[in-house]
Amino acid sequence: MYPWFLLAALPLPVLSAVGKTHGVPPSHVAKYVPTTSTSGVGQTWTCLDGSKQISWNAVNDDYCDCPDGSDEPGTSACPNGVFFCKNVGHIGSTIPSSRVNDGLCEPECCDGSDEAPGVCPDKCKDVGEEYRKVMEAERKLRKTGSKIRASYIAFAHKEKKRLEGGLVDLEQEIATREKEVERLRGIAKRAESLSAKELERKKQSPLYQSLLTHYTALKSLQHEYKQHLEREKALGDILDALRTGYNPNYQDMAVLEAVRGWETLAGLPRINNSPKEDKKEDEEDGLWSAERIERELNKLLNIDHVSLLLEHEKVVDEPSSQSILLDVTAYLPDSFIPPYLAFREKLLSWLELLGIKAGSSDTSSEANRARQALSDAEHSLKLTQEELQTAHEDLSDLFNPEGFGTEGEWKKLDGLCLEKDLGEYTYEVCLFDEARQKPNKGGSSFSLGKFTSWNKLAEPGTPEYYTRQRYTQGAKCWNGPQRSLELILTCGTENVLLTVSEPEKCEYQITGTTPALCLPVEDGKRDEL
Amino acid sequence: MRPPAVFFLLGALLPASQILAFKSxxxxxxxxxxxxxxxxxxxxxxxxxxxxxxxxxxxxxxxxxxxxxxxxxxxxxxxxxxxxxxxxxxxxxxxxxxxxxxxxxxxxxxxxxxxxxxxxxxxxxxxxxxxxxxxxxxxxxxxxxxxxxxxxxxxxxxxxxxxxxxxxxxxxxxxxxxxxxxxxxxxxxxxPVAIPEGEAQTTLQLNNRAWFExxxxxxxxxxxxxxxxxxxxxxxxxxxxxxxxxxxxxxxxxxxxxxxxxxxxxxxxxxxxxxxxxxxxxxxxxxxxxxxxxxxxxxxxxxxxxxxxxxxxxxxxxxxxxxxxxxxxxxxxxxxxxxxxxxxxxxxxxxxxxxxxxxxxxxxGTAPLPAHWALGYHQCRWNYVSSDDVRSVQKRLDNEDMPVDAFWLDIEYSEGHKYFIWDKKNFPDPVEMIKDVEALERRMVVIVDPHFKRDSSYPVYKAASELDALVKPKSGSGEYEGWCWPGSSSWVDFFNPASWDMWVSFFKTKSVDGQWSWIESTENVGIWNDMNEPSVFNGPEISMPRDNVHYGGWEHRDVHNINGMLFANQTYNALMQRSDPPKRPFVLTRSFYAGSQRFGAMWTGDNVGTWEHMAIGIKMVLANGLGGFGFGGSDVGGFFGNPDPEMVVRWYAVGAFSPFFRAHAHIDAKRREPYLLDEPYKSILRDMLRLRYAMLPVWYTAFKEMSTTGIPILRPQYVVFPEDAEGFAIDDQFYVGSSGLLVKPVTTRGATSASVYLSDPQIYYDYFTSHAYPAPAKKVTHGRTVTVPAALHEIPLLIQGGSIVPTRERPRRSSALMRHDPFTLRVALSTEGSATGGVYLDDGEGYGYTNGEFVWREFGAETKKGGWGKGGELKIWSKDRATQGGSNDVAVYNPANVFAKSVSGVRVERMIVLGVGSRPALVSVNGGSTVEWEWQEGIGSGATTEGKAGVLVIRDPAVGITSDWQITVVF
The missing domain is CATH 2.60.40.1760 (glycosyl hydrolase (family 31))
Structure with a gap:
């Protein structure tokens, strides 16, 4: 079992029998020649760093003379030395001197030259063959992968065209919408100036004033309510995280009590216990359910009070709302009514234009309608402008080294969700978006973070830069930092996640493959290492 | 090197959260x-x-x-x-x-x-x-x-x-x-005797025991x-x-x-x-x-x-x-x-x-000689999370050429904290992983705690339950149930002899008679026994109720302090019986009692990454040595917290001079394996790890001495100089075995120098610079304090004049790979120009040494009267110490034993003689051939003023470590 028995059986100065160039890389062999000293002390040699002249006999004699370790290329005598194994039939390799003559056959030295003769067999023929097979397989993989990658790049170019085309359309649309907004603004202005005075008067109504107070109160309540909901959710998240993530390692029964308490309160099934039937709470008579509050409260608060005021006037004053003069229909025979109405319509609009009949309820609702139309148009314009903004951003990200890569090869994968099921949890990474840990047996899922950056340790644009993605600011650990993820990718023909680990508490590491990393193989030029 | 000012900034920015978390x-x-x-x-x-x-x-x-x-x-x-x-x-x-x-x-x-x-x-x-x-x-x-x-x-x-x-x-x-x-x-x-109210006066008469009770x-x-x-x-x-x-x-x-x-x-x-x-x-x-x-x-x-x-x-x-x-x-x-x-x-x-x-x-009992690998560097963390994680930590240490001997797995290797049962999601190939570590002659150490998850599908719990070998509640029947890592747990009762065979069978790597055995392990795996106080999360004082019942009907209160020892004892016994022939077991225990030294190593438990904890850890290890249990150390870096690089570096120096040298970190702590540090810290750590490995011959010899006489490996000042009252309270410096090495680890921020107290009128040399601190000119009865350099890359380490320190200075990846490396001898001449030392070697893992298969050499040096004047002579020799007695194993010792033969090709490649005051004329071996040497001018060992010592480096005398020889330096 211990190869050094072979060593031990030999007489003490065995290692001095090592050849002078043993362990020397081909590039340095020429430097390992003796100088014949003029002073007659025999052949000498100078350390490669020039620091010292030593006897030629002291080269590879298993005693370290040179500070740079260069006199012992073939032994373990110098702590800072390196050893070169030729590995004929394979590729030459360098190992630290600390691995020379330690009784172990180094995989890097398939020729066995790192140990005394006879200790390690020469396996370079097989190793070399195996290596070439692996390299060939890798090359094939890269080739296939790079084809897929090319399709990603093509997609990016199409996407670019699509976005650019969209830009033109959007810009045109914006121009149209801007005009429309301008037009409606003019109408609304006119309508409002007619109705403003009358409206002011009506606003003095106690009902309206009370409505405003109710509105404020409701708005405040809603604000409070939302805050409470948020706090409750945050609290729930914390407790959920505690419940699923706690390690009973703080010798703290208080934590356990908290978990049990939360399970009871939230009606959660105990972990490892079968889930209980969900109970539905009955709504109290007349009161809104939480869903209904959620659904209808906003609607209620968004009602235009002015319109409401005017509607109200209409309902309450229906019979006497219009002047007798104008309400002639009551005195007219039925057959006269249609022509009269047509006349009145014309008259009114004529009067309105002259500013004679202003402040009537009808004009107010007219102003209201105009205002509504303007607001709708403005909203549409804003949406379109935002769309344009996004399109601009998408376009600039497309070939940005810090975005979807210099060739846009990552655009295709934007938002692609990959999953890895590990029994207890499924890990999901939506590329360029968010990573999550989802329990398979129920319970809430946690964010492991949102995409923040590529590999910060590498230069943007280099292949190394795209091998890592950072996802940060995930859900907070109950006793630790916010969760984060490092996604480590290599070239592969599929977009898949391979392994998931948590090397430090709440800092996850997921490995996977993607064709986006398969750079094209330069044909005809094999890798030579 | 002065630590850059940034250290102080970092220090100031440290969160104040770690002040006091002790839950009194x-x-x-x-x-x-x-x-x-x-x-x-x-x-x-x-x-x-x-x-x-x-x-x-x-x-x-x-x-x-x-x-x-x-x-x-x-x-x-x-x-x-x-x-x-x-x-x-x-x-x-x-x-x-x-x-x-x-x-x-x-x-x-x-x-x-x-x-x-x-x-x-x-x-x-x-x-x-x-x-x-x-x-x-x-x-x-x-x-x-x-x-x-x-x-x-x-x-x-x-x-x-x-x-x-x-x-x-x-x-x-x-x-x-x-x-x-x-x-x-x-x-x-x-x-109590009922005393009517208002008659308290009579109490004394009624209760005539009150004066005492x-x-x-x-x-x-x-x-x-x-x-x-x-x-x-x-x-x-x-x-x-x-x-x-x-x-x-x-x-x-x-x-x-x-x-x-x-x-x-x-x-x-x-x-x-x-x-x-x-x-x-x-x-x-x-x-x-x-x-x-x-x-x-x-x-x-x-x-x-x-x-x-x-x-x-x-x-x-x-x-x-x-x-x-x-x-x-x-x-x-x-x-x-x-x-x-x-x-x-x-x-x-x-x-x-x-x-x-x-x-x-x-x-x-004395501590047994541990497996040699156990004296190397142990890399631990709660937790290395997968077999690939373990492989990657090993690879990264190797890439940095940092030596390490053991990788550790804390509780998360186990499925649901059912010890022995691998969590196959993360450790799909445990035996292959262990073998990947063992391929470099390293070892894995895996944790096994004394609480078993109460789950009838867990064979370990089931076996103990069926044997009725679990601790009982106060009723005296059934199984005590408490809360620990796995949740609801029961505790094995090692006072019950029925549990002993069960424990032995658990550790077999092949199942015997259909009993459950840990077949997914190897015969080399070390075991970490934690939580054996016992720790019970929901019990009084985080332990068991005192009225729990153990074997024989004894209450837990009667045996509480012994309980933890029996756990390590039975694990040690089980590992001993795991292989044939047996290999020296390695068991680390947190809890211990008088006698625990017989069953492995201890550490100082869950310390905190603060300077105070670094300092107290040294004292605790010293105190433990006085309690017969010298194989100890504290978690390097501190278990809790995130120490800054300066603290990490200093803590590695403490670890490199602890009998048990393990870096460990809490699950919430950031990773801090030595390769993760930036320069210059990383290189300093590499040097410290290598220093530990270079000195393994010193450590192993000190362990050998401890195993024969009980004398601790780290010797406090008063133990070495019992008559010097000034040293009685000193507990921040110590001697390593009888090597003459005196260490004072730095445990404060920003230090650039350290004061070392010297009891004896003897010359001391700085290990690294050969700077000499001569004995006082006049005979004095009190000691002296010297100032030694202690910048971040420096460890205050002195060699007492009169010592010969054996080292192996070739960096290797693990201690076993040094087995055939040559030795360096540092001969630190005393004021009289003499020195002694020794080295003990054996195969490091078996019990061959009990059959005399070992090498125990004694080295000596003496300067002939007349000193370094012309014609003066300095002789340095090696002779067999074993034949002179001093070991229990001498009765069967044979100088030509199997082990000695296996290392007969190992030579002394270098001798560094400190305190040689003048240029020698020639150096010869065994009265014959001359060897090359180099002399660096400096003061001699008899000098009276401080300065750089004269150093004679004898180049490759090619004398065997197992043979008798004599080197003669002629002036």
Whole structure:
């Protein structure tokens, strides 16, 4: 079992029998020649760093003379030395001197030259063959992968065209919408100036004033309510995280009590216990359910009070709302009514234009309608402008080294969700978006973070830069930092996640493959290492 | 190199959150513990009564019965308080002069626990047949010792046991009259006498024991604390004993406490602590770096030291024990209060610190020689999360050419914390992983705790449950259920012999007779036994209820401190039986008791990444060595927290000079494996790791010495220089074995130099720079302090003149791979120009050494009279030490043994002679061939002013490490 028995059986100065160039890389062999000293002390040699002249006999004699370790290329005598194994039939390799003559056959030295003769067999023929097979397989993989990658790049170019085309359309649309907004603004202005005075008067109504107070109160309540909901959710998240993530390692029964308490309160099934039937709470008579509050409260608060005021006037004053003069229909025979109405319509609009009949309820609702139309148009314009903004951003990200890569090869994968099921949890990474840990047996899922950056340790644009993605600011650990993820990718023909680990508490590491990393193989030029 | 200013910035930015996290509410103070309260009240009454205080215990002179052929006698003891109760006294003189004093209640209602010593002692002590007791009118006496200068007197009334040397009192039992053995009683008898109101005046007359026992039946039958109630079915049974060292001002020992080595007092106006020291094995979360509270282990051994004499007492008790220490003008008074058990005290006569340790380890056993790999660097973390993680840590250390010998797995390797059962999601290929580690001759160490998840599909729990080998609740039947890592758990009861075979079969790597075995392991895996205090998350003081029941019906209170030792004991036994031929087991335990040194290594538990913890860890390891358990260390880097790089570097220096060298970190801590640090820290760590490995011959030789004589590996100043009073309180520097290496690890931020205290008028050399600190010019009786460089990359490490230090300086990936590397000998000449040293070698993992398969060389150097003048001569030689005796294994030793042959090709490649004051003329080997050498000019060993020492480097003398040779340096 211990190869050094072979060593031990030999007489003490065995290692001095090592050849002078043993362990020397081909590039340095020429430097390992003796100088014949003029002073007659025999052949000498100078350390490669020039620091010292030593006897030629002291080269590879298993005693370290040179500070740079260069006199012992073939032994373990110098702590800072390196050893070169030729590995004929394979590729030459360098190992630290600390691995020379330690009784172990180094995989890097398939020729066995790192140990005394006879200790390690020469396996370079097989190793070399195996290596070439692996390299060939890798090359094939890269080739296939790079084809897929090319399709990603093509997609990016199409996407670019699509976005650019969209830009033109959007810009045109914006121009149209801007005009429309301008037009409606003019109408609304006119309508409002007619109705403003009358409206002011009506606003003095106690009902309206009370409505405003109710509105404020409701708005405040809603604000409070939302805050409470948020706090409750945050609290729930914390407790959920505690419940699923706690390690009973703080010798703290208080934590356990908290978990049990939360399970009871939230009606959660105990972990490892079968889930209980969900109970539905009955709504109290007349009161809104939480869903209904959620659904209808906003609607209620968004009602235009002015319109409401005017509607109200209409309902309450229906019979006497219009002047007798104008309400002639009551005195007219039925057959006269249609022509009269047509006349009145014309008259009114004529009067309105002259500013004679202003402040009537009808004009107010007219102003209201105009205002509504303007607001709708403005909203549409804003949406379109935002769309344009996004399109601009998408376009600039497309070939940005810090975005979807210099060739846009990552655009295709934007938002692609990959999953890895590990029994207890499924890990999901939506590329360029968010990573999550989802329990398979129920319970809430946690964010492991949102995409923040590529590999910060590498230069943007280099292949190394795209091998890592950072996802940060995930859900907070109950006793630790916010969760984060490092996604480590290599070239592969599929977009898949391979392994998931948590090397430090709440800092996850997921490995996977993607064709986006398969750079094209330069044909005809094999890798030579 | 000066640490850049950025260190200080980093320090200032450290979060303040790690200040104090010790949960004092989790543990009792003396005032919260009934029997301790009673014990302290007793001593308070004695103090108040002063001279009128008189112990109620006396020996009936007519009962003294001498053994016919042995130095032992028995006698009956009565307490004036309870004349109807009988106590029996048993005194024995051992062959080596140790006195054993035992006292038990005779014919009582119940039996006191009397098995503590059985577990602690390695073998029944040999009673002297040469010494005889002489019965006098007032006392029994014996005089013995080579010079007939030791005397033991057992006085009758009151009972008092005195050990004297040269007529001077050394140890006195019951000098203060605090001896009290609470006899068993029934609850009815004990009902207090009802005293009508307003008649308190008559109380004293009614209760004539109150002057001694107090008025109240304080916590006799039940005791509540926090949310727990202790049912105390046996009632009061505590034991109080005062031990006085009338002429010793320094006491050491009683590990484990986070205190100075010379123990601060706990009573009197200047008391260092207000509570007594406590021995009650406890899992203390983030313990304080200076406190008398009990920690994970208990060794009830106390040394008392003065410039002329060292003595000690070993109090073999396994129950909760509190110890008060007070000082008089000339000596030390101690008061030991235990919850239960018989009185079983050993008086160790010394007279030197080394004698005490020899006497103690003769009783409880010496540490066995560990596997050589266990002295290397251990890389641990809670947790390496997968087999690939383990492989990657190994690879990254290898890529950095940083040596390491063991990779550790904490609890997360196991599925649901069911120890032995691999979590296959993350460790799909455990055996392949272990073999990948073993391929580089390294080892894996895997954790196994004593609590088993209560899950009938878990074979380990199932087997123990079926054997009825689990600890029982107070009812005495069924299985105690508590909370630990796996959730609901039960605890294996290693007091039950039925569990022993079960444990052996668990560790077999092949199933035997269909029993469950850990087939997914190898014969080389080491085991980490944690949580064996035992730690119970939902139990009183994070441990078991005291009324739980162990094998034989003993309550947990009786055996608490012994419990943890049995766990490591049985694991050690199981690993020993795992392979044939056996390999030396490696077991790390957190909890320990007297005798635990026989079963592996310990560490100082869950320390915190602070400078204070770094410093206290050194003292704790020193104290443990004095308790016979020298194979210890503290978690490098601190278990809790995220130490900055400066602290990490300093902590590696502490670790590199600890017998057990392991880096460990809590699951919440950032990773801090040495390859993760930036430069220059990374390179400094590499150098420190390599220094540890270079010095493995020194460490292994020191372990060999410890295994034969018990003498600790790290030797405190007072142990090496017992007569130098200035060194008695020094506990921040130490000598490594008998190598002459003196280390003072830096444990403060920003240090650039360190002060080292030197007791002896001898020259010392800086290990790294060869700077010499010569002996004082004039003969002086006191020591001196020298300042040595201690920048971050420097370790204050001196070689005492007169030492020869063997090292192996070729970096390798693991210690086993150094087995055939050549040696370097550092010859540090004394002021007289001489030096001695030695090295012990064997195969490092088997028991061949017990058959004489080892090499133990002695090196010497001497300068001929006339010194380095022309024609002067310096001779350096090697000779066989084994043939000169000193080892237990010498009887079968043969210089041409199998192991010696296997290393006969190993040579000494370099000798570095320090303190050579002039240029030699030539250097020859064995009177023949000359060898090359180089001399660096500097001062000689006899110089009187500080400066760089003259250094002679002898180049490759090519002499074998196993052969006799002589080098002659001619001037």
């Amino acid at each position: 509410n989790d543990f009792k103070t003396c005032a919260q513990s009934g029997f301790c309260r009673r014990g302290r009240a007793l001593s308070a009454r004695a103090l108040a009564a002063d001279l009128s205080w008189r112990s109620p215990y006396s020996i009936d002179p007519s009962s003294v019965l001498l053994a016919p052929d042995q130095a032992s006698f028995t006698a009956s003891v009565k307490s004036a308080l309870y004349p109807e109760v009988n106590f029996g006294l048993d005194l024995r003189l051992h062959e080596d002069g140790v006195v054993r004093v035992r006292m038990d209640e005779i014919g009582g209602l119940r039996k006191r626990y009397d098995e503590a010593a059985n577990w602690a002692l390695v073998a029944p002590p040999r009673i002297s047949r040469d010494i005889s007791w002489k019965v006098g009118k007032n006392a029994v006496r014996a005089v013995y010792g080579e010079k007939k200068n030791i005397e033991v007197i057992v006085e009758f009334e009151p009972v008092r046991v005195v050990l004297l040397r040269d007529g001077v009192e050394q140890i006195v039992l019951n000098d203060g009259g605090l001896l009290h053995m609470e006899h068993f009683r029934t609850k009815d008898d004990a009902e 107090g008025e109240e039946q304080d916590a006799w039958w039940e005791e509540s604390w926090s949310t727990w109630t202790d049912s105390k079915p046996k009632g009061p049974e505590s034991l109080s004993l005062d031990v006085t060292f009338p002429n010793h001002l320094h006491v050491y020992g009683i590990p484990q406490h986070a205190t100075n080595l010379s123990l601060p007092t706990t009573t009197g106006p200047d008391a260092g602590y207000t509570d007594p020291y406590r021995l009650y094995n406890s899992d203390v979360f983030e313990y304080l770096p200076s406190s008398p509270v009990s920690l994970y282990g208990s060794v009830p051994l106390m040394h008392a030291h003065n410039a002329k004499s060292t003595v000690a007492i070993f109090n073999a008790v396994g129950s909760d024990t509190w110890i008060d220490i007070g000082r008089t003008e000339t000596g030390t008074k101690t008061h030991w209060i235990s919850e239960s058990g018989i009185l079983d005290v050993f008086l160790l006569p010394g007279p030197t610190p080394a004698d005490i340790i020899a006497q103690y380890t003769r009783l409880t």
